[in-house]
Amino acid sequence: xxxxxxxxxxxxxxxxxxxxxxxxxxxxxxxxxxxxxxxxxxxxxxxxxxxxxxxxxxxxxxxxxxxxxxxxxxxxxxxxxxxxxxxxxxxxxxxxxxxxxxxxxxxxxxxxxxxxxxxxxxxxxxxxxxxxxxxxxxxxxxxxxxxxxxxxxxxxxxxxxxxxxxxxxxxxxxxxxxxxxxxxxxxxxxxxxxxxxxxxxxxxxxxxxxxxxxxxxxxxxxxxxxxxxxxxxxxxxxxxxx
Numbered sequence: 001x002x003x004x005x006x007x008x009x010x011x012x013x014x015x016x017x018x019x020x021x022x023x024x025x026x027x028x029x030x031x032x033x034x035x036x037x038x039x040x041x042x043x044x045x046x047x048x049x050x051x052x053x054x055x056x057x058x059x060x061x062x063x064x065x066x067x068x069x070x071x072x073x074x075x076x077x078x079x080x081x082x083x084x085x086x087x088x089x090x091x092x093x094x095x096x097x098x099x100x101x102x103x104x105x106x107x108x109x110x111x112x113x114x115x116x117x118x119x120x121x122x123x124x125x126x127x128x129x130x131x132x133x134x135x136x137x138x139x140x141x142x143x144x145x146x147x148x149x150x151x152x153x154x155x156x157x158x159x160x161x162x163x164x165x166x167x168x169x170x171x172x173x174x175x176x177x178x179x180x181x182x183x184x185x186x187x188x189x190x191x192x193x194x195x196x197x198x199x200x201x202x203x204x205x206x207x208x209x210x211x212x213x214x215x216x217x218x219x220x221x222x223x224x225x226x227x228x229x230x231x232x233x234x235x236x237x238x239x240x241x242x
Contacts, residue, residue: 001031006095006235007068009059010036011079013101013218014162015133015155017043019148020076023224024231032235033066039082041158050161052169055082056089063093070095070180072235076220077101077193081166088177096238097182098231101190101217103197103209105171110192118163121156129156141221172199175207182207183234187215187222 008028010021018036025034037058041050048054059082063071070093075083080102087094104110121129133154137146175182182204186194188211201207210230215222 001033004239005032005068006239007033007063007066007071008035008231008235009062009066009071009073010034011055011059011073011075011083012036012039012042013077013079015042015159016149017152017155019043019150019152020220021074022148023145024074024220024228027225027228028232031232033068035062035066037062039079039162041162042155043152046153046155046157050158050165052082052085052165056086059083059086060090060093063090072096072098072231072238074098074100074231075102077217078162078166081106081170084170084174084178087179088174091177091179094178094180096180096234097178098185098234099182099200100185100219100227101187101193103184103186103200104193104195105199106167106169107171110195111167114163114167118160118167121159124156126154126156130154137221141218145221145224172196172203175200175203178204178207180206181234181238183230184209185212185219185227185230186210187212187217187219189215190217190219193217 012020018038021036038045040048040054073083080099184197197209201209212219212223212226220227
């Protein structure tokens, strides 16, 4: 690994944990210092209460733990919005930003079903939700891609608080607080979370959009090699541009 290798911190999506990134970490760790975090209320932090403030602190601590200075932060879905909040409050720790499945405004009428789901989830036993998710992941993805996610469990108990804080908070204007190059990396078939990608890109002078062919919202599961390659290429561009 080069002495000036760019550090990377990966931030997971709703209900998942750091295990979501096991494939990416394995593929990138020989070239880059890498880490993946558990957000508050998720994974090994399951007992911690959710807040965006705590989430940004956790990301900052992960960047510092790598000991290489400002990092490329890769956030998926909920983790993408947490990464936007991190960019606003900790710009000195950020070298680049990848937003994956997080380029839709979280305001407006389309969020109504999400608020309904957030209210419904606590009424369903967590073990039943876990079984449904295990079956869903194993039906669609190879075991080696999702086994770390399944093993780490799910944070359904945190979903109402997390969505409750994110919904109504973000739109393309959040990109104006990002002072570093940004890659908006979406699955081609993720029509919902691609809905604002053009607006998010226009709001930032150094942002570009890249699509993962035939992938949906869980693009790093649908096409792990293509997702990893996109992150790797972006990181190399950032390093070359120093």
